Amino acid sequence: MPRPIYAEIDIQALKHNLARMRASAAGRTLWAVVKANAYGHGLENAVEAFADADGFATIDLCDAERARRAGWHKRVLLLEGFFDETDIEPLQDLDVETVVHAFWQIDILKRLPLRCVKVHIKVNSGMNRLGFLPVEVGTVYDILSSIPGVKVMGVVTHFANAEPTYMGEAPASVARQLSRMGRLAHSATAACMANSAAILWHPEVAGDGVRAGVALYGVSPDSHVSSEELGIIPAMTLSARIIAVQEIAPGEVVGYGSRWCAERPSRIAVVACGYADGYPRSMPDGAPTWVEGQIAPLVGAVSMDMLEIDITDIPQAKLGSLVELWGKHLPVNRVAAACGTIGYELICALARRVPLRIRH
Numbered sequence: 001m002p003r004p005i006y007a008e009i010d011i012q013a014l015k016h017n018l019a020r021m022r023a024s025a026a027g028r029t030l031w032a033v034v035k036a037n038a039y040g041h042g043l044e045n046a047v048e049a050f051a052d053a054d055g056f057a058t059i060d061l062c063d064a065e066r067a068r069r070a071g072w073h074k075r076v077l078l079l080e081g082f083f084d085e086t087d088i089e090p091l092q093d094l095d096v097e098t099v100v101h102a103f104w105q106i107d108i109l110k111r112l113p114l115r116c117v118k119v120h121i122k123v124n125s126g127m128n129r130l131g132f133l134p135v136e137v138g139t140v141y142d143i144l145s146s147i148p149g150v151k152v153m154g155v156v157t158h159f160a161n162a163e164p165t166y167m168g169e170a171p172a173s174v175a176r177q178l179s180r181m182g183r184l185a186h187s188a189t190a191a192c193m194a195n196s197a198a199i200l201w202h203p204e205v206a207g208d209g210v211r212a213g214v215a216l217y218g219v220s221p222d223s224h225v226s227s228e229e230l231g232i233i234p235a236m237t238l239s240a241r242i243i244a245v246q247e248i249a250p251g252e253v254v255g256y257g258s259r260w261c262a263e264r265p266s267r268i269a270v271v272a273c274g275y276a277d278g279y280p281r282s283m284p285d286g287a288p289t290w291v292e293g294q295i296a297p298l299v300g301a302v303s304m305d306m307l308e309i310d311i312t313d314i315p316q317a318k319l320g321s322l323v324e325l326w327g328k329h330l331p332v333n334r335v336a337a338a339c340g341t342i343g344y345e346l347i348c349a350l351a352r353r354v355p356l357r358i359r360h
């Protein structure tokens with residue numbers, strides 16, 4: 001018998017979310033961002049569910065290979081570009097497009113004999129992570145265009161603060177980043193700038209392509225806005241069963257470090273999910289779980305393979321009950337907020353040992 005834990009992946013939800021983002025993308029090229037194993041949902045599932053996307057954007061050349069093997073024949077783009085010169089041959093073999101963000105990458109392209117390398121020039125418009133400064137782009141374009149076998153596809157940039165939570169306050173606001181882009185944001189060279197948040201909340205962001213990530217998986221990019229408000233459906237539901245129930249007296253403590261102490265006679269359920277499954281050990285007492293239609297609080301430190309919840313007030317919860325850690329009933333952003341992170345981190349960090357159950 002496998003351990004009673006699984007993440008259900010809802011293919012229809014993924015398809016729905018793609019159509020939802022397609023509508024907002026308003027005729028522009030829609031890249032489905034599938035890095036980190038499609039945000040934990042399984043790259044092969046993304047191949048199936050995102051068949052209507054125009055391309056896949058990812059980080060790792062191995063993903064490109066895996067997607068091709070799974071039958072993805074459309075475009076693939078490496079968002080951080082290649083990492084060394086051994087990547088160039090497979091890049092061409094797999095017909096994968098690449099970001100170029102630094103002069104060391106250009107040096108590699110100059111040095112090697114190339115058949116056809118399709119590049120997107122990454123512009124640092126204020127996030128100060130990757131890319132050339134807007135003033136350098138003209139020169140970079142000229143150099144790249146002069147290298148035999150290099151084809152420049154366009155420019156890309158990335159927003160640091162496109163979520164409404166940041167609006168107005170952030171030093172690197174969308175408006176400021178757009179103004180730094182200047183004519184690059186509108187030029188004849190194709191521009192691809194928007195992530196999920198910019199697609200949803202910044203229709204002023206132009207360009208001929210967009211890159212949708214987290215929203216495709218039904219998770220709001222802004223934890224203060226719900227999935228329902230955005231018309232997207234959570235596609236991953238992580239569930240595990242109650243494998244033991246302890247009836248404990250006041251004064252008894254639960255788990256490693258005896259962090260939680262019962263103040264009343266309590267029913268404590270042991271759930272087959274731990275930090276080795278991707279459920280953060282940093283989760284505090286009181287973090288929400290969902291069982292038999294109600295919220296049950298986490299009690300005590302999460303261990304490697306188990307966690308405990310207080311089901312004193314939920315008499316229907318019993319041995320064998322399925323506990324939702326996050327998903328359809330319990331937004332992953334809400335769970336993430338309990339331990340000071342964002343939904344992105346939880347879905348991406350789902351451990352490999354957790355089986356994915358595909359629902360068509």
Ligand SMILES: *Cc1c(COP(=O)(O)O)cnc(C)c1O
Binds near residue numbers: 194
């Ligand atoms: C991850 C990523 C995206 C997708 O961002 P979401 O917020 O998940 O939509 C887009 N562009 C780049 C460069 C990224 O790294």
